Amino acid sequence: MKFGKTIETNAKELPEEWQPYLIQYKLLKKSIKKIVQELDNTFKSLNIVPPTYPDDAASAENEGPDNARASTDSDPPEDANTSSPAIKDAAPAEAGMPEEIAYNIEKDSDGLVHPVITVKIRRPASHQQQVVELPDVAGLPANASIVLQSAQPESSSEKSVDTDAAEPAIPRLVDSAGRTIASADQPGSADNITIETTAHPETEETQVTLRLEADQMFFDQLVEYIERTRQFEQKYTAAYNSNVNHLGTELATVTSPYKQDYQVWREIFRLYMDAEVWNRAQGDARPATSARQGQERFGKFAKHIESIGLTQKLRNPMSARLLMSFYKLNLELTHMKLLQEMNEEATRKIIKKHDKRTHLIAKTQFPRLITIDTTTLTQALIHVIYADLVGIVPQIDDYLCPMCLNIAWRPLRLECNHVFCSRCIVKASKRQMFNCPVCRSKGAVYRAGVSNVDQALLNFLKLYFPKEIKEKQRDTQRDISEEETQALALAHGKTCIIM
Secondary structure, eight states, X not given: OOHHHHHXXXXXXXXXXXXXXXXXXXXXXXXXXXXXHHHHHHHHHTTOOOOSSOOOGGGGGGSOSSOOOOOOOOOOOTTSOOSOTTTGGGOOSSOOEEEEEEEEEEEOTTSOEEXXXXXXEEEEOOSSOEEEEXXXXXXXXXXXXXXXXXXXXXXXXXXXXXXXXXXXXEEEEEOTTSOEEEETTBOTTOTTEEEEEEEOSSEEEEEEEEOOHHHHXXXXXXXXXXXXXXXXXXXXXXXXXXXXXXHHHHHHHHSSTTXXXXXXXXXXXXXXXXXXXSOOOTTOOSOOOOHHHHHHHHHHHHHHHHHTXXXXXOOSHHXXXXXXXXXXXXXXXXXXXXHHHHHHHHHHHHHHHHHHHHOOOOXXXXXXXXXXXXXXXXXXXXXXXXXXXXXXXXXXXXXXXXXXXXXXXXXXXXXXSOEEEHHHHHHHHHTTOOSOTTTOOTTTTTTXXXXXXXHHHHHHHHHHOHHHHHHHHHHHHHHHXXXXXXXXXXXXXXXOOOO
């Protein structure tokens, strides 16, 4: 399927009011045709003719990353016509060669980009009219020529021997009838073409600068689409954060540990985190979750909680409504990622097509000037979901003892600030493990006592995890009974085996 058709298909998944913020790939594609046409017309005004022999114009893409630079070392085939028909009779035996042909994209203080083609020519100082052959690179056809006409015709009787006194040749642009359109000393009507010539004792340097209107319009359109989408994203982010805050406020009322739906919401959010719908950890080496991946994972999560009957366990009607709002926020996040991904792909492909059709290499320059960030915004929105919604309901995994991996009941906070359950600290002390098991802080376990009990955390755990605490108390009592039985058996010289 062609990419233009793919965009149209995927656009149907977005809300109708979001679709204007998609980059208009097909319109930009039509603009490229205008660039090619203007290139052809512009170089005809420079007395450039189409190539008379095949050439691999695509080799321009192998040039350096900053611009398309001409290479003047290659020679055309022997049967190639190397001068323009309109001026071939005026071409001397020795003609200057372009030193460099470059295509650059510049960015001004207003954030606008400006594409420029620059042709630099260096030749020996002379008063004779010359024709400079341009190689097929950076969008220039083969056999390209610029007429260099001296300011004063050379006379054999008045020939100067002082090269410093030689006047530079004046490049001129001519139309198909040979009429001058513009020259270095008379700009004329060609506003998109400027010519500068500098004379040196031994050489003359000429620089021809081309600013194609169609190319400028192409990039103006593309930047406008990107900036319009960026403004929409900023406006949407403010609305999204507001909706999350409102939902968080309402969730706090139904997820209170005193409410009957508290345990159900805790299980829903636990399964949501286990589903890893969105990669959320900073510094996570895994690739960011794509829109399709997030959509698929969230769909599986929603089906799972339905299959195990969690939604039917919600008693408060408000809880059911808030769950639907939570679903909607995730769906909107999927739409935002899809919009960003489609615009990023459309930009990459249209720049690639621009380079392929015009041979003006922009793919390495444009991304450095104008970027589409598909991660920062969505990562911020994902963080808001986890911090302001999912984080409302405490999860047991955040309050586990690092030693027994169970709830840290009767939590002891060591002087190094690590928290363990009191039972594990007692065991460690009996085994003469006096340093912190996590950071190896010397003597931290040895110096721990009743004063190290974190009373605020203890009350928090009693309030939010009463079920887990009861299970931990049973396990602790069973463990103590086993130790006492073993100690009693050892005291009588017998081994006790507990079945």
